[in-house]
Amino acid sequence: MQLLAIRGLKKSFSLYHSPLDRLKERLLGGLRHRDYCALNNIDLTLSAGESLALIGQNGAGKSTLLKLITGVLLPDAGVIERQGRVTGLLELGTGFDHELSGMDNISVNARLLGMSAAEIEMRRATIVEFAELGDYIHEPMRTYSSGMLMRLGFAIAIHADPSCFVVDEALSVGDARFQQKCLRKIRAFQAQGGSLLFVSHDLTSVKLLCNRAIVLDKGQKVFEGTPEAAVNYYYQVIARLEATENASTPTDKTGYGLKNVQMTSAWLHNGIVKTESFSAGEQAYLCIQVIAQQEIKDLELGILIRDRFGQDIFGTNTALLEHELPLNFPAGQQTQLELSFPMNLGIGKYTVTLALHKDMDHLEHCEHWWDNALEFEVAGFHTPIFSGLTYLPLTLKQTLQ
Numbered sequence: 001m002q003l004l005a006i007r008g009l010k011k012s013f014s015l016y017h018s019p020l021d022r023l024k025e026r027l028l029g030g031l032r033h034r035d036y037c038a039l040n041n042i043d044l045t046l047s048a049g050e051s052l053a054l055i056g057q058n059g060a061g062k063s064t065l066l067k068l069i070t071g072v073l074l075p076d077a078g079v080i081e082r083q084g085r086v087t088g089l090l091e092l093g094t095g096f097d098h099e100l101s102g103m104d105n106i107s108v109n110a111r112l113l114g115m116s117a118a119e120i121e122m123r124r125a126t127i128v129e130f131a132e133l134g135d136y137i138h139e140p141m142r143t144y145s146s147g148m149l150m151r152l153g154f155a156i157a158i159h160a161d162p163s164c165f166v167v168d169e170a171l172s173v174g175d176a177r178f179q180q181k182c183l184r185k186i187r188a189f190q191a192q193g194g195s196l197l198f199v200s201h202d203l204t205s206v207k208l209l210c211n212r213a214i215v216l217d218k219g220q221k222v223f224e225g226t227p228e229a230a231v232n233y234y235y236q237v238i239a240r241l242e243a244t245e246n247a248s249t250p251t252d253k254t255g256y257g258l259k260n261v262q263m264t265s266a267w268l269h270n271g272i273v274k275t276e277s278f279s280a281g282e283q284a285y286l287c288i289q290v291i292a293q294q295e296i297k298d299l300e301l302g303i304l305i306r307d308r309f310g311q312d313i314f315g316t317n318t319a320l321l322e323h324e325l326p327l328n329f330p331a332g333q334q335t336q337l338e339l340s341f342p343m344n345l346g347i348g349k350y351t352v353t354l355a356l357h358k359d360m361d362h363l364e365h366c367e368h369w370w371d372n373a374l375e376f377e378v379a380g381f382h383t384p385i386f387s388g389l390t391y392l393p394l395t396l397k398q399t400l401q
């Protein structure tokens with residue numbers, strides 16, 4: 001069943017130089033503003049049980065799209081068809097009367113979300129308990145911190161029995177423990193067949209929570225695909241490079257960048273033979289062949305290891321490793337780089353992404369970003385047996401007191 005179908009959605013805002021211009025236009029007429037197109041010609045669908053992420057740079061149009069979907073804003077053109085109840089956590093404080101107490105606002109906000117008086121009374125105690133605001137629940141909401149606003153907003157919206165739950169960046173103002181509690185609740189909601197529309201700059205949670213993602217750029221939909229492919233595409237957008245739809249699939253061997261210096265092959269070995277299979281704790285060596293078309297100085301080598309869910313497990317680059325000097329590549333010459341490290345990772349399959357760039361990240365000057373340059377598996381233990389993603393060498397000290 002399709003919960004959401006959006007076609008040709010468009011939204012512009014009127015921008016005025018000053019509030020006085022706005023007033024003059026109202027009173028005296030004449031054009032004193034310019035239109036800014038925040039969203040243009042957006043199509044999207046969301047089916048029951050699907051979780052869709054919207055990613056994009058600041059100002060790309062993500063929040064505007066969520067506000068249109070939840071009915072907080074009206075579109076200039078296009079169609080939004082909704083099935084079922086859409087609730088969520090948008091800009092903090094939306095839908096609350098700040099002079100009223102949190103308890104009274106449960107009724108106000110829940111009514112706006114479409115709950116009946118009987119539903120509200122039935123769920124009031126659960127909402128209060130989930131929000132964990134203690135006696136503050138009886139205080140006016142103007143006294144609440146942003147984290148407290150978020151707690152109550154989330155508690156009401158998730159208990160409003162939505163078909164589609166919308167989460168904007170507001171979730172990030174909660175403290176770490178409460179955020180984890182919200183994420184557990186969102187996962188339980190998904191497990192029961194609920195749909196999610198998720199906006200976040202935290203690309204790891206995008207990959208963990210969603211099964212599809214859309215990249216917005218300057219109000220346009222520029223990519224739609226799996227979260228991993230969308231995140232890779234987004235990296236290209238922020239690296240200000242021409243992006244292509246298939247540039248980030250695991251089969252793509254070329255990667256992107258200026259490519260005056262290019263990595264041509266990469267492999268792993270264990271000190272004896274080339275291998276793609278390691279035991280946890282075993283020493284691993286990552287070799288990279290590089291060829292330079294022209295002389296380039298002061299490049300950094302970056303590495304990003306992801307697990308089978310596309311979740312970033314470990315990433316760093318030589319600019320962050322203070323003991324490593326930047327790399328120089330003479331023109332026309334082939335070079336081999338080798339990184340060695342103990343494979344302190346848990347059992348599982350991993351990919352390695354490599355980059356050659358200037359400075360601390362690849363955003364300004366990227367010579368070569370090579371997604372999923374190679375794959376490997378950790379399949380046994382060279383360390384004591386452990387569970388989880390990573391091995392931490394522990395020592396125990398007992399002191400009698």
Ligand SMILES: Nc1ncnc2c1ncn2[C@@H]1O[C@H](COP(=O)(O)OP(=O)(O)OP(=O)(O)O)[C@@H](O)[C@H]1O
Nearest residue numbers: 013014036038056057058059060061062063064065
């Ligand atoms: N009420 C408004 N009046 C004028 N311009 C607006 C208004 N709301 C949003 N905009 C503009 O529309 C564009 C899209 O804004 P939006 O908040 O949707 O972006 P976003 O992708 O959510 O960004 P962020 O990641 O920073 O939250 C921005 O340029 C913003 O300045």
